[in-house]
Amino acid sequence: MATLNQLVIGASxxxxxxxxxxxxxxTFGQMGVINMAHGEFIMAGxxxxxxxxxxxxTQSVVVALPVAFGVAGVLGLILERLAIRxxxxxxxxxxxxxxxxxxxxxxxxxxxxxxxNVQVRAPGWLTGGLDLxxxxxxxxxxxxxxxxAGCVVAxxxxxxxxxxxxxxxxxxxxxxxxAVSGVATERVDQLTFFIGSGLAGVAGVALTLIGPxxxxxxxxxxxxxFLVVVAGGLGQLRGAVIAAFALGILNSFVEFWVDxxxxxxxxxxxxxxxxxxxxxxxxxxVVRTRALS
Amino acid sequence: xxxxxxxxxxxxxxxxxxxAAGGCAEDPxxxxxxxxxxxxxxxxxxxxSGTMAIxxxxxxxxxxxxxxxxxxxxxxxxxQIEPVVEDGASDWPTFAEKAQKLISQDKVATVFxxxxxxxxxAMLPVFERNKALxxxxxxxxxxxxxxxxxxTGATTNQQIVPGLDYLKEQGKKSIFLVGSDYVFPRTxxxxxxAYAAANGMTVLGExxxxxGHTEYSTVVxxxxxxxxxxxxxxxxxxxxxAFFKQLRSAGITAAAMPTVSVSVAEExxxxxxxxxxxxxxxxxNYYQTTSGARNDTFVKAFxxxxxxxxxxxxxxxxxxxxxxxxxxSVKKAGSVEVEAVKKASAGISLETPEGxxxxxxxxxxxxxxARIGLVxxxxxxxxxxxxxxxxxPDPYLKGYPWATSLS
Numbered sequence: 001m002a003t004l005n006q007l008v009i010g011a012s013x014x015x016x017x018x019x020x021x022x023x024x025x026x027t028f029g030q031m032g033v034i035n036m037a038h039g040e041f042i043m044a045g046x047x048x049x050x051x052x053x054x055x056x057x058t059q060s061v062v063v064a065l066p067v068a069f070g071v072a073g074v075l076g077l078i079l080e081r082l083a084i085r086x087x088x089x090x091x092x093x094x095x096x097x098x099x100x101x102x103x104x105x106x107x108x109x110x111x112x113x114x115x116x117n118v119q120v121r122a123p124g125w126l127t128g129g130l131d132l133x134x135x136x137x138x139x140x141x142x143x144x145x146x147x148x149a150g151c152v153v154a155x156x157x158x159x160x161x162x163x164x165x166x167x168x169x170x171x172x173x174x175x176x177x178x179a180v181s182g183v184a185t186e187r188v189d190q191l192t193f194f195i196g197s198g199l200a201g202v203a204g205v206a207l208t209l210i211g212p213x214x215x216x217x218x219x220x221x222x223x224x225x226f227l228v229v230v231a232g233g234l235g236q237l238r239g240a241v242i243a244a245f246a247l248g249i250l251n252s253f254v255e256f257w258v259d260x261x262x263x264x265x266x267x268x269x270x271x272x273x274x275x276x277x278x279x280x281x282x283x284x285x286v287v288r289t290r291a292l293s
Numbered sequence: 294x295x296x297x298x299x300x301x302x303x304x305x306x307x308x309x310x311x312x313a314a315g316g317c318a319e320d321p322x323x324x325x326x327x328x329x330x331x332x333x334x335x336x337x338x339x340x341x342s343g344t345m346a347i348x349x350x351x352x353x354x355x356x357x358x359x360x361x362x363x364x365x366x367x368x369x370x371x372x373q374i375e376p377v378v379e380d381g382a383s384d385w386p387t388f389a390e391k392a393q394k395l396i397s398q399d400k401v402a403t404v405f406x407x408x409x410x411x412x413x414x415a416m417l418p419v420f421e422r423n424k425a426l427x428x429x430x431x432x433x434x435x436x437x438x439x440x441x442x443x444x445t446g447a448t449t450n451q452q453i454v455p456g457l458d459y460l461k462e463q464g465k466k467s468i469f470l471v472g473s474d475y476v477f478p479r480t481x482x483x484x485x486x487a488y489a490a491a492n493g494m495t496v497l498g499e500x501x502x503x504x505g506h507t508e509y510s511t512v513v514x515x516x517x518x519x520x521x522x523x524x525x526x527x528x529x530x531x532x533x534x535a536f537f538k539q540l541r542s543a544g545i546t547a548a549a550m551p552t553v554s555v556s557v558a559e560e561x562x563x564x565x566x567x568x569x570x571x572x573x574x575x576x577x578n579y580y581q582t583t584s585g586a587r588n589d590t591f592v593k594a595f596x597x598x599x600x601x602x603x604x605x606x607x608x609x610x611x612x613x614x615x616x617x618x619x620x621x622s623v624k625k626a627g628s629v630e631v632e633a634v635k636k637a638s639a640g641i642s643l644e645t646p647e648g649x650x651x652x653x654x655x656x657x658x659x660x661x662x663a664r665i666g667l668v669x670x671x672x673x674x675x676x677x678x679x680x681x682x683x684x685x686p687d688p689y690l691k692g693y694p695w696a697t698s699l700s
Contacts, residue, residue, distance in 0.1 A: 002518050009510040016508070107342055115341075115350040117534055117564025127568075129544050136517075138542035141510075210542070211507040212534035212564060216344045220507050220531065255511040262502035262512070263474055 001134045006256045007249065012141040014248025015148040016210070019203040020221045021228035021240050022151055026196030027076070028226070029235035030172045031189065033084055034091050036098040038225060039218020040105035041072040041197045045204025046213045047113060048072075049120045058123045061205055065147075068201035076197020077190060085189065102218065109215040120208035140209040147206055151199060156237060158195075168192050172235060231273050233283030242284060247273075332375035333368075333629055335360070335619075336395035338406030338416075343383025344505060347530060348608065349408045351560060352430055353378065355609035356405050358598055359616035369620050370627070377401055385415035392419045392427070402629035403428060405615050408608070409529075410434060410476045417442065426631050428619060430612035432555065432577070434480035435688040436699070438656040441631075443638070445615040445650075446608060447578050448658055449484055450687040455663035456525070456553050456576035457488050459678055465522035467495045471512060471536070471552075472527035474501035481527050481555070484690065484699060491695030497521045502528070507535040513543045516550065524552040533557050537569045547572030553665075558606035559674060567672040577607040578661040579647035580674040588646035604672070605646075614645045618652060618659070649683060658686030 020042060027035045045068035052060040052067060079101065087094045122140060129138040159165040170178040171188045179185050207217065228247060232239030247269055255265035277283070337356055339349035360374045368374060377399045381388040388407065395401045396419070403426040407413045410433050420427045420441040432447040460468065470485060472478025482499060489496050497519040500512050509532075516524060528536055533554070540552075553574045559581050562570055581592055581604055591613065595605050618641060623629050626637035639654025651660040660683035666674035690696035 002514060005514050005517075006511065009514060012510065013508055103342075110342070110346060110350075115346040115348075116560050117347060117531065119563055119566040121566060121568070127542065129542055131544075136543055138539075138544075140542050210535060210538055212531040214347055214531060214534075214564065216347070216505070216531065219344070220505050251508075252511050256514065260499060260501050262500065262506060266503065 005135050006252050010249030010252035014245035015145040017228050018244035019148045020225040023196040023199035024225050024229045025240050026192050034095040037102040039222035040102045041200035042204040043218040044072045045201030046208050049205045049208050050118050058121045064205045068205045069198040072201025073194040073198030077194045080193040106215045117212045117214035122209050144206050233285040236285040239285040332373050334375045334401045336401040336404035337376050337378045340383040341380040345383040351609050352612040355613040359613045385411045388412040389415045389419050392416045396423045396425045428615035430615050431608045434477045444658045445611045448686050448688040451661045451663050451684045452576050459665045460523050467497050467521045469497050469521035469524045470499040473504050473529045478527035487695050506532050509536045509539040526552045526554040529556045534565045537565045541569045559604040560606045562672045570668050571670045575666045579607045579610045580666050581605045587644050591646040610646050653686050
């Protein structure tokens, strides 16, 4: 029973990993921008839920989902316009630049909201849990899983069914060819960055249910988010999905089987990813493209 | 790596090395502190950025409040106290570097600072080498007694041991240890295991998670399997929020499995959410609700300076006390000179928000009353037990036979 419980826990960790990594599949995966400030967009989403609380009460988590998407998205857009676009094709410079920006955003949050964590109250209907014959499934975890699944479906539809999404893929796969075909690549870049950052905001709202809401929230998750995207294969939605759940379940079982296993599980996850990338340097799934070469 | 990038990185590294070296190259002169004419400079060194800012910023606020109060009351030795605030940035080498800067460049009379044991251990050699004074305001794992540090937070026999005594008194026979993976929880748990072995308690498990860890479902599942009577929690910082949220959503109530936390105070309760932690226990020496006129004035002064929504907590109060204890020692010594202050400090006794606090000349810790508190649904902490009188600090637990193997 404990093992079954652990499988459920692994899946719910996977859902969290997926949610925080989805935005990165756009900005990092599609555009090749190493955005260290992605974590701070997650933080912005969490604070959005906090700010909405006095206005809409305990349902703020639900109301905040679309609002946070917009808030984080606009933040991302501003960042892209003001800074990142001058650094396209220079991944290492972008890394340093966005890392600096992430530190600035953290300090801004600290100045506005104070250094201590703030409280975002979960709606009443998210506080309990389902008991399935000894396996406990907290409602907030179900919510996160459903949300992650919903986001994946929405992204998939966007990328395959909508004109904007197809343009995005075209630009990613061959920028010059897309440009000569009449695609306004700069506009596409803006939109991609908006969506990627917006998804971080959505993740931030969901994280208020299970974790701390403070200025350093983003730094707690940023490394895991990059791990998922790298292991899954850049720009690959299904790769990210599989990698997130594989890492979540691996992590939960190692931590459960080994006494005092939290640090050890992290080591194992890192070792597995490093080993895996030796065999498949491009991650699980590869798109043949010249964009990143 | 393209050459341009590499060159820039090399330059960056070189600059960093130069900056770091600059901090140490100063001539380590003895502190005077009175050099600045009409003011006495003191250093305040806490993390104002990075992961520890969450806790340390308010300790700085409390220390500044004490300085302001002393200045308003006429200052010290006829001079105003001038705080020099530095940011340790949650980075231990930075603490050492900034401590050196405060001592040799600003020539401060003393420094109030630090939170994590790692930052204290980094600063210790700096203060000993320069024969300068540090006042450290946070409860810690004991087993230390530097002649150049005053410890105004609790040592283990004033917090952890009373916490265990309380659990024993409540008939708890089995405990589970959950902590962050660094020096304080590991040392504290060594002490707890020695106590348990000597007092007929079983330790069912011991789990450490990295600082900043936010995924506790697995630890909670282990708790559910082990079914301990109580959990002893030495998690630090953000992790507490995740731990208590996930403990509650797994359906574990405080009634079924109470936890005793030693790093969760009023301020952390706000971030965790009172709903998520109400009914659980904490062990400290001070709560905002601690009765006494001195505490009423402290809480009122703090709220009027920093906002009515702010809460006061144990480490803040210990930082606030540190400033007053130093000021009293200076008055008694008639000078801010380090050796004179150290000598004068022994036996100094003050009425503080937590009650009477006395400096123990032997180890430069303070006598403190231990208090066990129960977190209330409104986020305040209600005292359910206290030690009756201030406990003599015993950082090496020499007075406890079961602890002989520890030091």
